[in-house]
Amino acid sequence: MAQDRPGAAAARELLSASDVARTVARIAHQIIEKTAGTENVVLVGIPTRGAMLARRLGAAVAEFSGTPFPVGIVDPTLYRDDLRHHPARPLSSTDLPDGGLDDALVVLIDDVLMSGRTVRAALDALADHGRPRAVQLAVLVDRGHRELPIRADYVGKNVPTARDEQVKVLLEEIDGVDAVRLERA
Amino acid sequence: MRHLLSVTDLDAAAATALLDTADRLRQALLGREVRKLPTLRGRTVITMFYENSTRTRVSFEVAGKWMSADTVNVSASGSSVAKGESLRDTALTLSAMGADCVIVRHPASGAAHRLAAWVDKDRETTGTPTVIVNAGDGTHEHPTQALLDAATLRDRLGSIAGKRVGIVGDVLHSRVARSNVFLLATLGAEVVLVAPPTLLPVGVAQWPCRVSPELDAELPALDAVMMLRVQAERMHGAFFPSSREYAIGYGLSEDRAALLPEHAVVLHPGPMVRGMEIAPAVADAPNAAVLQQVRTGVHVRMAVLYHLLAGAPE
Numbered sequence: 001m002a003q004d005r006p007g008a009a010a011a012r013e014l015l016s017a018s019d020v021a022r023t024v025a026r027i028a029h030q031i032i033e034k035t036a037g038t039e040n041v042v043l044v045g046i047p048t049r050g051a052m053l054a055r056r057l058g059a060a061v062a063e064f065s066g067t068p069f070p071v072g073i074v075d076p077t078l079y080r081d082d083l084r085h086h087p088a089r090p091l092s093s094t095d096l097p098d099g100g101l102d103d104a105l106v107v108l109i110d111d112v113l114m115s116g117r118t119v120r121a122a123l124d125a126l127a128d129h130g131r132p133r134a135v136q137l138a139v140l141v142d143r144g145h146r147e148l149p150i151r152a153d154y155v156g157k158n159v160p161t162a163r164d165e166q167v168k169v170l171l172e173e174i175d176g177v178d179a180v181r182l183e184r185a
Numbered sequence: 186m187r188h189l190l191s192v193t194d195l196d197a198a199a200a201t202a203l204l205d206t207a208d209r210l211r212q213a214l215l216g217r218e219v220r221k222l223p224t225l226r227g228r229t230v231i232t233m234f235y236e237n238s239t240r241t242r243v244s245f246e247v248a249g250k251w252m253s254a255d256t257v258n259v260s261a262s263g264s265s266v267a268k269g270e271s272l273r274d275t276a277l278t279l280s281a282m283g284a285d286c287v288i289v290r291h292p293a294s295g296a297a298h299r300l301a302a303w304v305d306k307d308r309e310t311t312g313t314p315t316v317i318v319n320a321g322d323g324t325h326e327h328p329t330q331a332l333l334d335a336a337t338l339r340d341r342l343g344s345i346a347g348k349r350v351g352i353v354g355d356v357l358h359s360r361v362a363r364s365n366v367f368l369l370a371t372l373g374a375e376v377v378l379v380a381p382p383t384l385l386p387v388g389v390a391q392w393p394c395r396v397s398p399e400l401d402a403e404l405p406a407l408d409a410v411m412m413l414r415v416q417a418e419r420m421h422g423a424f425f426p427s428s429r430e431y432a433i434g435y436g437l438s439e440d441r442a443a444l445l446p447e448h449a450v451v452l453h454p455g456p457m458v459r460g461m462e463i464a465p466a467v468a469d470a471p472n473a474a475v476l477q478q479v480r481t482g483v484h485v486r487m488a489v490l491y492h493l494l495a496g497a498p499e
Contacts, residue, residue, distance in 0.1 A: 078213060078224045078252075078491075088496035090202065091209035100216070128219045 014141070014159055014167070015180035023156040024053065027138055028060035030154050031107055034136075042104045042132075044072045046122050047092035050110035052173045053140060057109060070097035074108075074129070076121035094125075101130035107154075111169040113139040116150035141180055143167050188301045188317040189489055192328045192368040200371060204336050206488035207481065214251070214484075225254035228285045228494050232320070233275065235261040235291045240455055240479060241320050241329070245288050248486035254285075254494070276300050277307055280315040286494055287317055294323030294360075314498045318489060324358050324386075324419065329489060330454055331364035333482040335372060337474050338409055340481070341450045346373030351403050352394075353379045354413035354435055354462050357386050358420065361454045362413055366394045377403055381434065383424045400435055404444040411452040412437050412462045432461055442467045450474050 015023065035041045043061075045054025051073045062068035075092040083089070108122055119137060126132060138154035143161040159182065161167060166183045170176075186199060195203070214220050230249040234242050242258065249256040259279070266275060272291065279287055287304070289297050297319035304315045321327040339345050350369055356362045356378050363386075366376050370393035378389065378396045389396060397403050404410065415431060425431045432438075437451065442464070445451075451463075451473040459465045468475060 075209065075213065078210075078222045083224065083495045084497055086497055088492045091206050091213070091491075093209055094213045094215075096216075124223070125213075128221070129217055 011168075011181045011183045013179060014182050015157060017178040020140070020171075020178040020180065023140060024056050025060055025064075027140075027154045027156055028057050028064055031057065031138065032061055032065045034153070035105060035107075038105050040099070040104045040133075041069045041107065042072060042097055042099075042101060043069050043107050043109060044074050044096070044101075044122075044126070046108065046110040046118060047073060047075050048174065049169050049171050051092075052171050053111060053138075054109040057107075057138070069107075070099065072096040074122055074125050076118055076125050079121035079124040081117060081121065096129055101126060101132045103131070103133045106132040106135045107138055108135055109138045111140050111171075112167050113137070113142045113150075113152055113155075114145050114167075116146050116148035119150050120148050140169060141167055186492060187305075188297075188319075189328050189493065190297050190301055190317065190319045191326050192331050192364045192371070195328075195368070195371065197371050197373070200332070200335070200368060203332055203485070203488050203492060204339060206491055207332075207336050207484040208340075210487045210491070211481075211484045220251055222252050224495055225249065225252040225490060228254040229257065229283055230254045230286045230288065230490065230494075231257045231259060231279050231284045232288045233259045233279065233290070234320070235266070235272075235289075235296075236321065238290060238321070240482065241290065241327075244479070244482045245318075245320065245329075245486050248483050248490055251483070252487055252490060254490065257284075272296060272300065273303050276303060280304050280307060280313055281311070283313070284315055286490065287315055288320050289317060289322075290320040291322050294325035296322045297326075298322075316493045318493070321360055323360065324363075325360050326364045327360040327454075328364050328368075329482070329486055330361050331368040332489070333478055333485040334361075334365055334411065334452055334454070335368055336481045336485050337452065337478045338369075338374075338450060340477070341474055342408055342448070345369065347375070348408040349375045349377065349406060351377045351379055351400075351407045351410040352413065353400060353410060353437070355384045355415045355424075356380045356389070356413065357384045357424070358416040359413045362411075363392075365411065366392050370394065377407070379403055379435065381425055381431075400441065401444060404441060405446065407445060407449055409450040409452060410437065410445065411454070412457075414454065414456065414458060415462055428461055436461060437463045437467050439464050439466050442470065445472075448472075452478060455479070 043054045045051035058071040073095045075094045136153040139152045140156040142155045164185045168181045170179045246256045301317040376394035379400045
């Protein structure tokens with residue numbers, strides 16, 4: 001999906017590899033600061049790239065603060081409101097820490113925030129797994145065009161975009177390189 | 186995939202996708218208080234069973250309910266079928282009521298295919314897409330059983346490709362055996378049928394498997410053995426001299442089970458006739474996966490409903 005075909009579209013680089021690393025580190029610091037004194041913080045990523053960012057943030061938090069937070073994955077696919085508009089989507093894995101989510105402060109993590117519908121689905125999925133004390137949202141890129149009353153608590157970069165543009169987040173784990181690009185369709 | 190009628194409609198990629206979805210659904214439901222997903226809210230799933238069944242019907246019903254579909258059961262006794270209504274009329278009536286999916290079990294081989302052809306033709310005029318799932322048609326196929334067996338084997342053995350699976354007993358009357366032979370072969374397993382010659386169907390030579398009359402000779406090299414129920418209700422002739430003689434030749438006794446490699450898995454589609462095709466101690470041993478098959482069955486049927494009903498209609 002995020003495969004970059006040269007010449008297929010005009011691409012503008014929003015974040016370079018070092019920008020991505022710096023941004024992840026900054027969000028990790030913000031999470032540490034904002035959750036200071038709070039026990040039972042769980043980082044939960046939304047597949048595919050949100051889950052990878054959650055792992056990176058988990059590692060960064062452990063490095064900076066010395067206290068590692070448990071990291072989990074929640075797949076919101078089964079809760080989406082647009083399932084009927086596409087052929088059946090393959091599911092991703094769901095894997096939550098053993099302690100569960102009851103009374104935890106959950107930081108939900110995704111790569112791009114746009115309509116907010118994926119986050120809405122993920123919130124519903126979380127609610128079926130337990131009752132978190134609070135849920136916060138961290139995203140690498142907020143590109144606007146919200147369709148639901150949802151906002152992020154931690155934003156790597158705000159990018160004004162047109163609807164027909166595409167924000168592509170590339171992560172080394174699957175794309176071989178860290179970058180964020182803006183592509184015109 | 187519009188209907189699920191036969192495992193031969195599935196290639197390795199499609200079958201693996203279904204098994205993966207079943208795995209993910211199991212994960213998604215693991216350790217939850219609310220064992221309910223909203224995915225099929227507003228969909229109506231009707232089970233139409235013309236033969237006795239506990240596990241398959243309940244399994245489909247539970248699968249539908251866990252995904253928030255409305256499930257309705259129709260059985261042949263107590264419905265208009267008892268008044269003489271044909272399969273076609275019953276099915277089109279259910280479709281006209283807005284059934285998104287009809288899950289059918291019928292004693293006639295090919296019943297699900299006929300049904301699918303009728304609802305597809307009906308769809309051209311009414312535009313109501315009803316999906317048909319074959320839950321067992323005569324001695325022909327039982328696709329979801331084969332899928333759940335494959336899912337159980339994959340979980341227990343780590344993979345299916347390259348594994349040797351023995352299917353033992355009444356192959357002639359068994360839709361489970363036929364579906365399993367074709368699905369396991371598609372997924373790259375080596376299948377060995379072990380049965381008395383009177384209980385092998387005509388044409389078995391064309392199946393993608395080997396046939397052996399000697400159970401003891403096969404057991405030491407098997408990764409899994411699937412014991413079939415002797416289907417007394419379908420036997421209208423003398424296929425073997427006595428049940429005792431069958432048990433001696435083809436039953437999985439404790440002594441026989443000891444011939445299996447340590448890692449080998451024992452499967453049975455159920456219902457088991459203990460003492461006939463499988464000894465009680467073997468059925469309850471740790472390498473028997475009978476109850477895991479049942480648990481996996483719900484997840485596999487959820488996966489089938491998800492793939493057929495959750496997306497945009499084809």
